[in-house]
Amino acid sequence: MALDIALLVGLVLAAALAILAKDLIKAAVALAVSSLLLGIVFFRMSAPFAGVFEISVVAGLITVLFILTIALTKTDGEVQESRTALWIFPIFFIVFIAVDALVMKGLTAKIATLPAGPESGAFGDVLWKQRTFDLVGQLAVILSGVFAVLALFRKRDKDE
Amino acid sequence: MIFLYIGLPLIVAAVLPLVGKVSKKVLPDVLANGVFLFLFAYAVTGARPLLAGGALRQTFTWFGEPLGIQIAVDGFSLFLLTVIALVSACVGLYSISYMEHYGSKANYYALLLMMIVGMNGLVLVTDLFQIYIFMEVAAVASYALVAFGREHAELEAAFKYLMLSVVASAAVLLAIALLFGLTGSLSFAAVGEGLRRLDDKIAAGIASALFLLGFGLKAALVPFHAWLPDAHPSAPAPISAILSGLLIKVSGVYAMTRVFFHVFGLTPALSEVLMWLGAVSIVVAALLALAQKDMKRMLAYSSISQVGYVVLGLGIGTPLGIAGGLFHLLNHAVAKSLLFLNSGSVQQATGTRDLDEMGGLAKRMPITATTNLIGSLSISGVPPLGGFWSKLLIIMALVQARQPALAVIAVLASVLTLWYYLIIQRKAFFGKLNARWAEVKEAPFWMSAATVILAVLCLALGLFFSSVVSTWIQPAADGLAKGMGM
Numbered sequence: 001m002a003l004d005i006a007l008l009v010g011l012v013l014a015a016a017l018a019i020l021a022k023d024l025i026k027a028a029v030a031l032a033v034s035s036l037l038l039g040i041v042f043f044r045m046s047a048p049f050a051g052v053f054e055i056s057v058v059a060g061l062i063t064v065l066f067i068l069t070i071a072l073t074k075t076d077g078e079v080q081e082s083r084t085a086l087w088i089f090p091i092f093f094i095v096f097i098a099v100d101a102l103v104m105k106g107l108t109a110k111i112a113t114l115p116a117g118p119e120s121g122a123f124g125d126v127l128w129k130q131r132t133f134d135l136v137g138q139l140a141v142i143l144s145g146v147f148a149v150l151a152l153f154r155k156r157d158k159d160e
Numbered sequence: 161m162i163f164l165y166i167g168l169p170l171i172v173a174a175v176l177p178l179v180g181k182v183s184k185k186v187l188p189d190v191l192a193n194g195v196f197l198f199l200f201a202y203a204v205t206g207a208r209p210l211l212a213g214g215a216l217r218q219t220f221t222w223f224g225e226p227l228g229i230q231i232a233v234d235g236f237s238l239f240l241l242t243v244i245a246l247v248s249a250c251v252g253l254y255s256i257s258y259m260e261h262y263g264s265k266a267n268y269y270a271l272l273l274m275m276i277v278g279m280n281g282l283v284l285v286t287d288l289f290q291i292y293i294f295m296e297v298a299a300v301a302s303y304a305l306v307a308f309g310r311e312h313a314e315l316e317a318a319f320k321y322l323m324l325s326v327v328a329s330a331a332v333l334l335a336i337a338l339l340f341g342l343t344g345s346l347s348f349a350a351v352g353e354g355l356r357r358l359d360d361k362i363a364a365g366i367a368s369a370l371f372l373l374g375f376g377l378k379a380a381l382v383p384f385h386a387w388l389p390d391a392h393p394s395a396p397a398p399i400s401a402i403l404s405g406l407l408i409k410v411s412g413v414y415a416m417t418r419v420f421f422h423v424f425g426l427t428p429a430l431s432e433v434l435m436w437l438g439a440v441s442i443v444v445a446a447l448l449a450l451a452q453k454d455m456k457r458m459l460a461y462s463s464i465s466q467v468g469y470v471v472l473g474l475g476i477g478t479p480l481g482i483a484g485g486l487f488h489l490l491n492h493a494v495a496k497s498l499l500f501l502n503s504g505s506v507q508q509a510t511g512t513r514d515l516d517e518m519g520g521l522a523k524r525m526p527i528t529a530t531t532n533l534i535g536s537l538s539i540s541g542v543p544p545l546g547g548f549w550s551k552l553l554i555i556m557a558l559v560q561a562r563q564p565a566l567a568v569i570a571v572l573a574s575v576l577t578l579w580y581y582l583i584i585q586r587k588a589f590f591g592k593l594n595a596r597w598a599e600v601k602e603a604p605f606w607m608s609a610a611t612v613i614l615a616v617l618c619l620a621l622g623l624f625f626s627s628v629v630s631t632w633i634q635p636a637a638d639g640l641a642k643g644m645g646m
Contacts, residue, residue, distance in 0.1 A: 111363045113342050114354050132228040137281060137293030140170060144274040144297055148304030150177060151267040 004044060011037040016089060024070045032063040049123055162207065162218060162233055165241060165280040169195055173273035180266020189256050192269035196252040196276075200245035207238055215639065217286070231284040235635030236486075240283045240414055242632065243490055246617075247405045247497050248276055251398045254501050254610035257603070258398055258508065268308060274301035275402065279410040287347045288336045291419070292329065295378070295411045299325050302407055306395040317394035324387040328377035332415075335370035338363070339423075352423045364424060371419055372433070379412020381471060382441040385464045389448075392463065393456035393513070397504020400456060404463040405497035409489055413467065417474050421640050426477045434475030439569050441468030446576040455503045455513045455588065458580060459496065465577065466492045466539060472570065473554040474640075476561050483637040484553030487629060491538060491546040491621055498535040498614035502528050505603035505611070506588060510596075515584065520593030524600040527608045529589040531615035536581035538618040541574040546621030549629075 014034035021027040035058040042051035127135070172195050179187050210216055215234035220227045233241075255272070259265055278298025285291055303325070307318035340346055342363055343354030355364055373384070380388040388408070392400050420426055420434075442465050449461035470492065473485025505528045506521065507513050522529035538545035541552075551574055558567035602608065621628055 107362065111342070112358055112360055114344050114358060128228075129226070130228040133230065133285070133287075133290055134293055136166065136170075136229065137290060137297060140274060140277050140281070140297040141293065141300060143170070143174060144271070144278075144300040144304070147173070147177065147267055147270045147274060148300060151264060151271060151304050152307055152310065154264045154267065 004041065007037050007041050007044075010034075011041070012093070016093070020085060020089070025067065028063055028066040028070065031066070032059045035059045162210070162216070162231055162284065163220065163229070164202065165199060165284065166231075166277055168199070169273040169277045169280070173270045173277065176266045176270040176273070180264070185260075185265055188266040188269045192273060193249075193252040193256070195273065196245065196249040199276075199280075200242075200249045203238070203242040203245045207233070207241070230286050232286045233284065235637075235639035236414075236418075237283045237639075239486065239490075239632055239636035240410060241280060243493050244276065244279050244283070244406055244410065247493050248272075248402065250497060250610045250614050251401050251501070253613075254401075254504075254607050255398045256606040258504055258607055259396065262308065262396060268305070271301045271305050271308075272399075272402070274298075275305065275407070279406060282410055282415060286349075288339060288351060288419070288423070289346050291415055292333050292336055295332070295415065296329060298407060298411055299329065302399075302403060305399045306391050306403075308396055308399065309394075314394040317390040321387045321391035324377055324384075328374045328384075330374075331370045331377070332374035335367045335374065338367045338370070342367075348418070348422050352425070355424065368420070368424055368430060371416065372437075375412050375416035375419070376437065377412075379408050379416065379467055379471070380464050381412075381437050381468065382444045382464065385441070385445065388464060389457050389460045392460040392500075393454060397456075397500055397507065400459075400504070401497035401500040404460065404500055405493040408463065408467055409470065409493065413470055413474070413489065416471075417640065431475050431477045435472055435563065435566060438468040438470070438472030438475055439566050441465060442472065442573045443468075443569060443576075446573050446580070449580045450576065450583070452580075453515055455506065455515055455518075455584060456500070457513075458515075458584060459499050459503060462539065462577065462580070463492075463496055465573065466496065469551065469554060469570065472566065473550075473557065476554075476557050476563070478557055478561055479637055479641055480553060480560060481557035482640050483629065483633050484550055484557050486636050486640075487553060487625075487633045488547070488550035490628075490632070491550050491618075494614055494617050494621065495535040495538040495547060498531060498611055498618065499539070501607070501611050501614070502532045502535070505607055509600045509603065515587040518588040518594065518597070519591050520589070521597060521600065522589040523593050524597060525589075525602050527602055527612065529585075531611040532589065533585060534615040534618050536585060538622065540578035540581050542578065544622045545618055546625065546628075547618075549622060549625040 011034050014030050014037065018027045018030040018034060021030055035054055039051045039055035039059060042048075042054055172191055176188055176191065179191065210233070215232060217230060217232045220229045252269075252272075255265075255268070259268055262268065275298050278294050278296070278301060281294035281297065282291060285294060303318050303322045306321055307314050336346070339351050339355075342358060342360070343351050345351055345354060358364075377384040377387075392403050395403060420430060424430070445461045445464035445468065449458050449465065452458040452461060466488070470485045470489045473481050473488060476482070476485075503513065505525070506518070509525060510518065510521070512518070534545070538547040541548045541550075543549075551570065555567050555570050558564075558570060603611075
């Protein structure tokens with residue numbers, strides 16, 4: 001329990017650092033750390049597939065892409081930002097944690113749950129046969145993202 | 161083959177950017193509009209007979225292997241599918257001329273089709289997680305479309321929209337995770353069944369609150385509306401029409417209604433919350449709309465106000481209230497799309513959206529002025545147009561449900577609505593022609609055609625309201641009232 005809480009706190013801190021860091025490389029690394037911690041949490045909650053995907057894709061692949069892109073676009077990675085985030089975020093976070101702790105203290109061990117149905121079939125079966133529709137949706141999300149990049153980074157046409 | 165509603169736009173969208181390399185304008189126009197028109201024709205002619213035997217479920221096989229794709233259609237889904245197809249067909253026609261000067265038409269249509277895929281998918285799914293996925297499909301496409309012009313204001317609005325929309329998605333996903341943890345299943349029927357067996361007020365309350373926050377943000381109900389008055393005006397006019405006419409209703413109102421009616425069941429407390437959320441949205445947004453100088457911002461605030469009417473009607477929970485809410489959803493989709501398209505025509509002709517700079521445009525743009533008047537009167541609830549009947553149904557349902565306070569609010573707010581729409585008419589179209597606009601021309605053919613079709617629809621929905629209600633609205637309300645039997 002204590003280890004889980006430590007992992008989750010680390011996750012939130014790394015995620016906050018990813019947003020607040022001025023240097024883009026530092027932000028990308030902080031993001032990788034946060035998703036690495038999330039992957040470990042997945043493993044500890046006995047969701048190995050989620051953990052593997054989280055660590056390999058988000059912590060690994062995406063970070064590599066980010067760092068490559070940052071290295072290729074040679075600008076000074078300094079971003080002009082407002083300083084309000086630096087003090088608003090901690091205040092908000094502390095309030096949120098306090099409220100969250102109170103709510104959870106009242107609720108934990110009080111909520112009954114139904115037993116989960118038995119796992120039916122191997123991972124591949126579940127993914128390809130039972131949740132096929134989710135894959136169609138995933139495909140659509142990825143396509144939308146690709147089209148968004150194509151549209152927003154298009155060259156100016158003559159008639160624009 | 162109801163799955164065409166998801167599959168066809170998805171496939172056409174996937175090939176469009178490649179087609180755009182060969183033909184910059186003609187082929188993308190033809191392909192995209194072909195899809196929109198086909199889906200609309202199919203909704204009206206082919207899909208209705210399917211429902212003769214009640215709600216319909218379809219599963220798919222792939223070379224004899226059963227696939228995990230299951231879609232379900234009842235009157236409510238089919239009604240939404242038809243509204244989506246109708247508005248997107250008109251918006252597609254309008255885009256032929258309007259998007260000329262933006263460039264990159266193929267990408268624009270690809271994103272528009274993805275938005276339609278997301279909305280159609282959301283309407284057809286049978287399980288909570290798929291609601292989340294298709295909501296995201298439509299949302300990701302809409303972020304890019306809001307920023308499509310790539311000006312500073314548009315990018316800023318798109319970013320604001322993205323941030324608040326992510327909060328909404330996170331809330332919805334958290335609620336879904338909570339329900340999955342409680343019941344161990346995701347399909348509407350199984351989760352509903354599980355919740356009834358658990359009978360745990362606290363957990364169901366937390367999940368309901370999270371859903372209310374998420375879908376309330378998506379539907380832009382007051383107090384979750386901050387993003388909409390930036391996002392909707394910044395987008396190109398046809399996209400504003402889709403966002404206001406469809407997206408907030410599908411990923412906000414439809415999803416909320418489906419989850420609350422078919423998973424949780426509408427409790428009196430929830431009904432009360434929905435009604436007051438709707439009423440507050442109606443009044444606050446109408447007052448904010450009065451203060452606007454920018455034509456499209458005024459229309460955006462009006463959208464918040466009218467979605468308030470829809471939620472108010474659905475929140476009553478009586479058959480009459482549901483029918484009124486759904487009918488108002490249809491009227492608002494048609495009329496608001498029309499008004500946003502007209503604002504685009506005016507903006508293209510004059511280069512401004514500032515009401516104070518316009519004046520007397522009716523002399524130069526008679527078609528736009530006339531259609532705009534029809535749309536405005538319909539939304540304001542002036543008989544014999546469609547909006548009058550739907551507001552009347554909602555108000556009658558409120559009186560029946562012994563909610564006189566809300567009924568009075570609904571009546572008075574429609575006076576406010578008429579007031580700010582007359583401001584638009586007076587400042588933009590009537591009065592003396594401003595000398596600056598002496599050379600202004602009427603909108604090009606396709607743009608005018610789309611607005612005329614929508615204006616005729618506004619009239620038809622009012623004149624033939626009884627047959628519209630019995631053909632389209634009643635089956636939808638029945639489907640909602642009795643559940644899908646999932």
